[in-house]
Amino acid sequence: MSTVRIGIIGIGMIGEEHIRRCSQVLSGAEIVALFDLNTDRANDVIAKYSLDAHVAESAETLIHDPAVDAVFVTSWGGTHAAYVLEAIAAGKYVFCEKPLATTVSDCERIVAAEVDGGHRLVQVGFMRPYDSGYRDLKARIDDGTIGEVLMVHAAHRNPSVGDTYTTDMAITDTLIHELDVLRWLLNDEFVSVQVLFPRGTSVAHAKLKDPQLVILHTKRGVIADIEVFVNCQYGYEIRCAVVGEKGEVALPEFPAPVVRHGGAISQTVLMDWKKRFIAAYDTEIQDFINGVSDGKLRGPDAWAGYLAAATADACLRAQISGEIEPVSIISRPDFYKH
Numbered sequence: 001m002s003t004v005r006i007g008i009i010g011i012g013m014i015g016e017e018h019i020r021r022c023s024q025v026l027s028g029a030e031i032v033a034l035f036d037l038n039t040d041r042a043n044d045v046i047a048k049y050s051l052d053a054h055v056a057e058s059a060e061t062l063i064h065d066p067a068v069d070a071v072f073v074t075s076w077g078g079t080h081a082a083y084v085l086e087a088i089a090a091g092k093y094v095f096c097e098k099p100l101a102t103t104v105s106d107c108e109r110i111v112a113a114e115v116d117g118g119h120r121l122v123q124v125g126f127m128r129p130y131d132s133g134y135r136d137l138k139a140r141i142d143d144g145t146i147g148e149v150l151m152v153h154a155a156h157r158n159p160s161v162g163d164t165y166t167t168d169m170a171i172t173d174t175l176i177h178e179l180d181v182l183r184w185l186l187n188d189e190f191v192s193v194q195v196l197f198p199r200g201t202s203v204a205h206a207k208l209k210d211p212q213l214v215i216l217h218t219k220r221g222v223i224a225d226i227e228v229f230v231n232c233q234y235g236y237e238i239r240c241a242v243v244g245e246k247g248e249v250a251l252p253e254f255p256a257p258v259v260r261h262g263g264a265i266s267q268t269v270l271m272d273w274k275k276r277f278i279a280a281y282d283t284e285i286q287d288f289i290n291g292v293s294d295g296k297l298r299g300p301d302a303w304a305g306y307l308a309a310a311t312a313d314a315c316l317r318a319q320i321s322g323e324i325e326p327v328s329i330i331s332r333p334d335f336y337k338h
């Protein structure tokens with residue numbers, strides 16, 4: 001395929017970011033069709049990026065448009081499953097932002113539909129495996145530098161969230177990235193989870209329990225503790241330290257100049273996710289475009305989306321029960337044993 005013609009559903013924050021990178025940064029793709037509930041917004045984005053594209057009548061029309069080779073689903077999470085299933089039915093490649101679906105049963109439906117179709121069509125927007133920091137960590141784990149892995153200490157901090165962000169979203173919207181990347185990093189499966197609530201911050205709104213501490217146990221006995229703190233005030237920060245028998249590997253600080261001034265040494269901390277993973281998003285989307293072009297997707301698959309959803313489901317149960325909850329996983333179809 002020469003140029004991959006992309007149709008995109010949902011032109012919010014990340015949808016626009018992916019349009020910008022496809023039209024201005026990456027190669028081999030063009031945005032040809034857009035759909036958003038807000039048609040004015042779609043038209044504004046076409047004008048802003050000077051796209052040679054049209055606004056589709058509906059998401060379904062866009063998916064079935066013969067001029068669209070691949071679909072991006074970047075609308076709200078609750079809409080993902082229907083659009084991904086429609087794309088599979090149309091035989092179209094589809095890049096779906098996380099989460100693949102908001103329920104485990106919908107993820108299972110997507111997996112079953114893709115397996116039935118017999119050709120891999122779905123890539124899930126888990127971009128951390130494309131981040132150079134995480135890739136370096138994985139290389140050091142895989143080459144035995146730190147010996148057998150014993151523990152992981154991780155943290156996901158945001159400066160603040162809006163008042164529509166609820167306690168369960170700390171798992172389904174935020175922790176979901178850690179659930180995917182840690183499984184990939186450790187090449188291990190989660191078997192049980194526990195969620196602890198320390199003293200809550202007074203800054204969070206009344207319905208949000210913040211912070212949370214999630215404890216994950218893996219099949220090989222590794223324990224990972226992950227802090228999710230979405231009103232930490234000072235900035236956006238992702239931490240991950242993997243402790244092994246012979247040493248530790250940890251993500252580097254995000255590079256920023258060290259300033260010496262006024263009797264202090266300081267370094268700026270990012271305030272949102274866009275810059276932290278900007279290079280990873282570029283690599284991720286370029287990989288999807290290349291995969292569509294040569295008919296072979298390589299990025300996180302629908303099975304990865306299902307595993308993250310099933311683990312998130314156990315975390316949601318653990319939030320309520322306060323107990324250690326098992327992660328139950330259906331048996332992996334041979335289709336995903338690559």
Ligand code: NAP
Binds near residue numbers: 037038041
């Ligand atoms: P957003 O800014 O709210 O954008 C969502 C867009 O989709 C809005 O323009 C919304 O229109 C539109 N929309 C809603 N329902 C739709 C439907 N049924 N059909 C078509 N368009 C619809 O959200 P966002 O932050 O971009 O997030 C979108 C998705 O990307 C979420 O699943 C989120 O978890 C994921 N995400 C991933 C990352 C990452 O790091 N990988 C980062 C950010 C977001 P209205 O505003 O009119 O409702």
